[in-house]
Amino acid sequence: MAQQDVEPIVQAAHVSLGYSRKRKQEVTIVEDTSFSIQRGEKFVLIGPSGCGKTTLLKAIGGFLPPYQGELLVKGRPVQGPGPDRAFVFQDFEQLFAWRTVLGNIVYALQVTKRLSRQEATDKARFYLELVDVAAAADKYPHMLSGGMKQRAALARALALEPDILLMDEPFGALDAITRNQLQLELNEIWRRTNVTIVLVTHSIQEAIFLGHRVMVMSSSPARIREIVDTSTAEDLSSAAFTDLSQHLQSLLVRQAPLLEPVAQLSAVE
Numbered sequence: 229m230a231q232q233d234v235e236p237i238v239q240a241a242h243v244s245l246g247y248s249r250k251r252k253q254e255v256t257i258v259e260d261t262s263f264s265i266q267r268g269e270k271f272v273l274i275g276p277s278g279c280g281k282t283t284l285l286k287a288i289g290g291f292l293p294p295y296q297g298e299l300l301v302k303g304r305p306v307q308g309p310g311p312d313r314a315f316v317f318q319d320f321e322q323l324f325a326w327r328t329v330l331g332n333i334v335y336a337l338q339v340t341k342r343l344s345r346q347e348a349t350d351k352a353r354f355y356l357e358l359v360d361v362a363a364a365a366d367k368y369p370h371m372l373s374g375g376m377k378q379r380a381a382l383a384r385a386l387a388l389e390p391d392i393l394l395m396d397e398p399f400g401a402l403d404a405i406t407r408n409q410l411q412l413e414l415n416e417i418w419r420r421t422n423v424t425i426v427l428v429t430h431s432i433q434e435a436i437f438l439g440h441r442v443m444v445m446s447s448s449p450a451r452i453r454e455i456v457d458t459s460t461a462e463d464l465s466s467a468a469f470t471d472l473s474q475h476l477q478s479l480l481v482r483q484a485p486l487l488e489p490v491a492q493l494s495a496v497e
């Protein structure tokens with residue numbers, strides 16, 4: 229296989245992230261973190277509330293440069309946001325309220341991909357079908373349920389045909405039944421598109437069900453506790469699923485020793 233085929237799509241080496249406060253030093257949120265994500269992988273971030281999961285997602289998305297270390301996407305340092313990385317958030321209000329569902333996607337495609345109206349409409353309809361929200365194409369966001377809004381947001385993100393889909397608790401505000409349905413569908417969509425997914429969640433069950441690997445983070449500042457392979461445990465009733473749940477739970481509640489940065493790198497190679 230050619231070198232470029234095996235190169236990770238995301239590589240973080242000793243990355244530290246923080247926010248500067250007025251006239252004060254940078255506050256470190258994520259410290260000395262090293263990991264890599266393979267193309268086509270579903271990589272999940274989990275950790276205590278406020279530990280820095282979204283901060284890491286923002287850095288991959290190009291909204292927050294590391295103040296230390298190196299963060300590469302497709303082999304190049306991240307220099308800002310781009311259409312190769314699309315976000316889906318938890319917030320139900322991420323669509324433009326004054327455009328229909330179809331109009332939201334067509335607009336995104338015209339602005340970011342410079343497609344003609346017809347090309348954008350055709351592509352938008354394809355992704356609305358894929359995410360099973362085609363029936364709502366001509367509706368405005370306020371006319372949709374929470375689940376439909378998340379489907380529409382997912383369709384818009386997928387329509388950009390990004391290399392990486394960055395998902396920040398996308399199903400966190402949904403009821404349990406809708407959430408389970410969308411988890412199943414996301415796995416199916418991934419099978420059809422093979423898009424790389426980096427997903428933040430608070431749910432251990434969701435992390436195992438959706439992720440190939442789950443990166444468990446500590447807090448204050450965030451470092452990596454462990455990167456757990458969950459690729460073989462999709463069946464919720466299996467013993468492997470239960471064992472992994474217990475393992476992730478224990479990593480989240482107890483003060484397990486942190487992976488040294490050197491071990492983090494070898495763990496992902």
Ligand SMILES: Nc1ncnc2c1ncn2[C@@H]1O[C@H](COP(=O)(O)OP(=O)(O)OP(=O)(O)O)[C@@H](O)[C@H]1O
Nearest residue numbers: 247248257275276277278279280281282283284428
């Ligand atoms: N723009 C910002 N400026 C300053 N501090 C910020 C900013 N955004 C986030 N923070 C702080 O960074 C820390 C990590 O926040 P982040 O949202 O990354 O955590 P999280 O793990 O995603 O949280 P949660 O699980 O609750 O969604 C928090 O202490 C938060 O207050």
